[in-house]
Amino acid sequence: MKEPLVSVVLPVKDGESYLEEALRSILDQSYRRIELIVVDGNSTDRSREIALSVEGVRCIQQTGTGLSDAWNQGIEASEGELTAFQDSDDRWLPGKLEAQVEVLKQRPDLAGVIGHVRFFIASDSQGPPGMRPDVLSGDHPAPMPGTLLVRREVFDEVGLFDPGYVLAPDIDWFARVKDAGLELGTIPRLLLDKRFHEDNLSHSDPELYRAEMVRVFRASAARQRARTGSG
Secondary structure: OOOOOEEEEEEEOOOOOOHHHHHHHHHOOOOOOEEEEEEEOOOOOOHHHHHHHOOOEEEEEOOOOOHHHHHHHHHHHOOOOEEEEOOOOOEEOOOHHHHHHHHHHHOOOOOEEEEEEEEEEOOOOOOOOOOOHHHHOOOEEEOOHHHOEEEOHHHHHHOOOOOOOOOOHHHHHHHHHHHOOOOEEEEEEEEEEEEEOOOOHHHOOHHHHHHHHHHHHHHHHHHHHHHHOOO
16 A cells, blocks of 8 residues: 655755754655655745755745744645644654654554644754743653644635734644544654754734634634534
8 A cells, every 4th residue: 555645844944054954854764755845934045046956845835924824825735645744943753754654553543643842942052031940951742833734624624823812822723623622632752853043933922812712712612612502
């Protein structure tokens, strides 16, 4: 039986510093049936040039703006039965995709599978303000795009990422998956090294992030009430 095609969506905007490392961590995976789509958000640095120079990368120009739009454009351009995501400043651990594909082959009831993340501070950075020191200790189960491998049809059921969120579209999407009654498996394995630096999007505007988190929780509560017919 033919192995499923995994579409990997990697948005980038002025991310030349770590982009090639991120791409290599994907293309060096032991699982080989990969379609790697870089969505370039009109970068003014060498990001597009770097993406185009790496064999096996398909680079498309983002037509809209924002992270949600980039993710969605990559999903819509993809052809794989399974979808994964990577940030331009992070790196996958060896064997990530192979382990996750095997889980989904063995568990057809799962919508997708996540794993563990390890956080580290970029060598030229002090890290984002307000970061808790314990975050850097060990690895952690992580429902985030960088650890996710999901069946393509899940997007048909719960929708794409909501562009109405600037900093929390992924948190909103994971909440919609849960509220739809879909299950994501978790494997106790380190899958992602996530780099912290001052320019991390989620730390760019703490007040907006908190406001969007409140919106996520309220929307989730409303969906759960509608689903159960309570309230």
